[in-house]
Structures are given as structure tokens and as C-alpha cells.
Amino acid sequence: MISQNSSQPLPTQRPPDAGQPAKGLSGSKAALLMFVLILIAYSVNAMDRMVFPVLLSEVRSEYKFGLPEAGLQSTLFALGMGLTGIPAGIALRKVNRKYVLVAGTVLFSVATILTVVSFGFWDMLAWRVLSGVGEALQLVAILTVATHAFPRHRGVAIGSVNVAFATGALIGPNLGVALHQAYDSWRAPMIAFGVIGLVAAVLVVVFVRSSFTEQKSAREVVHYVGGSTSFLGRNPLILAVITVMFGLIDFGYIGMYASFVIEHLGLSQADAGFAMGLSGLAAFASPLGGWLVDRLTPKIAITALSIAQAVCGIALFTGPATLAWQATWSFLFGLVASSGLYVGLVASLVKSMNETHSSRASGLFTTCIYTAAGFAGLVFSLIVGVVGWSAAGLIQVSGLSIASAVLALALRNREFSRLAAVDRTATPQSTIQE
Numbered sequence: 001m002i003s004q005n006s007s008q009p010l011p012t013q014r015p016p017d018a019g020q021p022a023k024g025l026s027g028s029k030a031a032l033l034m035f036v037l038i039l040i041a042y043s044v045n046a047m048d049r050m051v052f053p054v055l056l057s058e059v060r061s062e063y064k065f066g067l068p069e070a071g072l073q074s075t076l077f078a079l080g081m082g083l084t085g086i087p088a089g090i091a092l093r094k095v096n097r098k099y100v101l102v103a104g105t106v107l108f109s110v111a112t113i114l115t116v117v118s119f120g121f122w123d124m125l126a127w128r129v130l131s132g133v134g135e136a137l138q139l140v141a142i143l144t145v146a147t148h149a150f151p152r153h154r155g156v157a158i159g160s161v162n163v164a165f166a167t168g169a170l171i172g173p174n175l176g177v178a179l180h181q182a183y184d185s186w187r188a189p190m191i192a193f194g195v196i197g198l199v200a201a202v203l204v205v206v207f208v209r210s211s212f213t214e215q216k217s218a219r220e221v222v223h224y225v226g227g228s229t230s231f232l233g234r235n236p237l238i239l240a241v242i243t244v245m246f247g248l249i250d251f252g253y254i255g256m257y258a259s260f261v262i263e264h265l266g267l268s269q270a271d272a273g274f275a276m277g278l279s280g281l282a283a284f285a286s287p288l289g290g291w292l293v294d295r296l297t298p299k300i301a302i303t304a305l306s307i308a309q310a311v312c313g314i315a316l317f318t319g320p321a322t323l324a325w326q327a328t329w330s331f332l333f334g335l336v337a338s339s340g341l342y343v344g345l346v347a348s349l350v351k352s353m354n355e356t357h358s359s360r361a362s363g364l365f366t367t368c369i370y371t372a373a374g375f376a377g378l379v380f381s382l383i384v385g386v387v388g389w390s391a392a393g394l395i396q397v398s399g400l401s402i403a404s405a406v407l408a409l410a411l412r413n414r415e416f417s418r419l420a421a422v423d424r425t426a427t428p429q430s431t432i433q434e
Contacts (some may be wrong), residue, residue: 034208039164040429041105041200045135046168047193048112049077050280051176053258055186062186065154067259067384069121071377073409074255076125079191081133081139082371083099088140089363097141098213102201104137109197114190118189132374136366143362145213147350157292157345162343164284166334169280173273216433235298235352235363235415240368242407243345245400247372248379249339252396253279254378257316257330264389265321275327279334289339290347296414298348302408305340310401312336317393345369351416 052059053074065420092100118124146157176189193203256271267275293301311332319325346365353361364371376396383392 009350017036031212034212035160037203037207038101038142038145038213039160039215041197041204042161042162043103043168043171044105044193044197044200045108045138046165046280047172047196048131048190049165049254050169050172050276051189051193053132053255054173054176054269054276055180056187056259057262058180058186063118063120063124065121068378068381070259071256071359071381072375073121073124073128074377074378075134076374077132078251078370078372078376080129080134080368080370080372081136082369084133084134084136085362085366085368086360087201088137088143088366089360092141092144092363093420096210096214097145098208098210098271101141101145101213102204103202104134104141105197105305107134108138109134109194112197113191113194129374131224132370136168136370140362140366143346143350143365147362154288155290155292155294155343157290158346158350159286159288159339161341162289162338162410164297165339166280166283166286168279169283170417172280173277177270177273186188187289199351201269204281233352233415235411236349236364237385238407238410239298239302239345239349240364242404243307243349243365243368244372245404246337246341246345247369248376249313249397249400249404250369251373251376252380253316253333253337256380260317260393261326265326267321267323267326271323273324275323275330278327279338281340282331282334283382285300285335286343287337289343291343293347297411298351299346299408299411299413302341302348302411303405305336305344306401306405306408308336308407309333309341310398310405313393313397313401317390317397343431348411349414410430 023411057071057072059065059073060067065073085177088100107130111127111134115124115127115131118127142161143158146161172189172193176193180186182188254276258269258276261267262269262273292345312329315329316326316333319329333344346362349365350361380392380396383395387395
């Protein structure tokens, strides 16, 4: 037995969480189950996001919208996300993340239901934008929770968030078409998905503990050091511009690809839903994409993925009008964009900034991608009006992808944050705070 007067440190003086996360947090089964429940709530968003463009032709016909108006309806929800992203990231430094997550889920779900009682263009647009505000609150909170709960595997954790979107993206179009056919109304799937979202919010309130959502990286054995403390740093600024272009690319596809398949290629609504569903299915590979991003430098990962995205755009918008071809390349586009670039840009933006600013980095990503996405459908439709469907796809998808690859070459790897061991001898005042 060691004497209390011994000069040797007592074993019990070692911090209880040194070497392993605290019980009930990121290392436990309970924490994983809570994270899965949060992801289920997020997947409901994807159901609406992916089904609304499939229903857009009918909505357009009922409300007598022109193509530019319809394109704006399909993607302007993202403006709400964009305007909310940075404020949400700042607020999360002071407000309970669980409360923000639940509030966002409820707001999104209610706005989705209210969309079906719209009188015309402007009030429908308002509900779509409001749903985007709710989704931004939810998404920024989830990304912040993920990056702090699993600091060793940020890319994989962020990839898991995208898998939740993929689940909803796969279910949404197919279930939405089935509900539409069963009730002979485009309103049926919107109401159903809104109600499911409200149920998911209740489950999060009951079963997800604040001790999980509010944990800090200092509870872990490792954390990140270095990185920019300002949005105007070289790497954050370059990544922000690339993210804006990615918003125009990805949501140009999400908002208008189904209309391209139906109106230009002459395929059916069911075929369009199937092809878009496959792009969502590809996002199930997001954890693999996150694993890859964790191991490659941001410069290499984003450059290579941007080039691959450009190739997919060329194949989609200049290839043959057959379901097999479109479905194959839609899947590959989803694999590159959703499983690769989306995950890579989130992880790289978070990594580009100091760890104390991680929630702000998540907010910056949300603002950049979704502000651009809010106008992606409108921009695409305006280009279609000038040069036609195929050329519009080449310009907005492939052209911007090539520009992104060129910009990514200017990133400086040495200026990104890096993993380091937590200093257990630090005073409480030096503990990392979010």
C-alpha cells in the first residue's frame, strides 16, 4: 500500500476520463444508439427534399407555375438554410444543442405540412423557406455533435450523417410516389413526412440525453490543434467558394434532374423517381467517403472528386435517353457528390478552422452550400431557357466542377488543424470549450 506521504503520485490522481471517454458518452453503446436516433430524425428531411422535385410537375400544373417558378420552389428552401447556418453555428456555442436540434425538426415538419395548404406561389415559397430554416438548425446541431462525439473519426461521423440523408432519399421518392398513387394527391406524401418528423422530434426529446449532445472534445484523449480562427483565412475562404459552387451543382441536379428526365428525355415519373432514388442510395457509402477523407489531404480529395463529378455531369446530360444509362450515372453522381464531396467539404471546412470554432465552421458550410442551393433550380432553368437542357447541365454541373478542382489546388495542407493528445496537466481554464 502506498503511503499518503509518498512522493509518488497516487493512481487515483489520474483523471477519470483519461484514456477513455466518460461513461455514457461517445464510447458507449448508449451514445451510439442516441446518435442513430438523431440521424433517423434527420433522414425525414431527405424524404421531403427528394420527393418534392418528383411531384413538381403536378404542383406546377395545379398552380400554373412556369419553369423558373417551379425551379425556385424546388430549391429555395435552401435559402432559409443558408441564412440560418452561420447564426445557428454561433448560437450553438451558448445554446443547448439538443434544444436547437429538436426545434429545427419541429419547424421543418410543420412547414412541410403547411406547404399543402398553400394558396399560390408566394405563400408556398414562404413555407419552403421556413422548412429550410428548420433544417439548418437541425443540421448544424447534428454536425457539431458528430465532430465532438467522435474526434478521431470526424469524416466517418459526418459520413454517417449523410447516410441518414441517403436513407430518406431512397425512401422518399418511392414512398412518395406510392402515397401519391394511393391517394391520388401530391399532398399525401407531404403530410405523411411532416407527421413522421414530429414523431421523431418527440423521440429525441425523450431518449437523447443532453450529456451526449453537449460533450466537449476535451473529454477525449485527442483533439485538434491549429487551423484558422477566421473565415477569411486562406483555406476556409477557398473551401467556402468551392462549397458555394457545390451547392449550385448538387441542388441544380436535385431540383431539376427529374424535370430533365421527364420533359426532355421523355421518361416517366416513376423512372425519374427511380433514378433519383439511386443517387440517394449511393450516399450510403458516405462513411467510406469519410474514411477516405480522413486519410487523404483535402487538396487531393476535393480535386479528384470534383473531376469525377464533372465526368458524371457529362454522362448524365449528353448520354442516351435510356433508363439504364440514366440510373447508372445518377448512382455514380450520388456516389461522388453525396458520399464524397459533401462529406469532404464539411470535414475539410471543420478541419480548416481552430477546434474552438468548429460549430462556426459547420454553420459556414451550411450557409455557403444552401444559400447557393436556394437559387440553383432558378439558375438552371434560366440557362435551359437560353441554351437548352443538355448544355445547361454541362455548364452548371460539369463546368462548375472543373472550376472547383482548379480552386482546390490552391489549398495549403500545412494550415489545416491536426490531431494531438489532450494535455492532461492543463488547468481547468485551458479546457477546450465549444
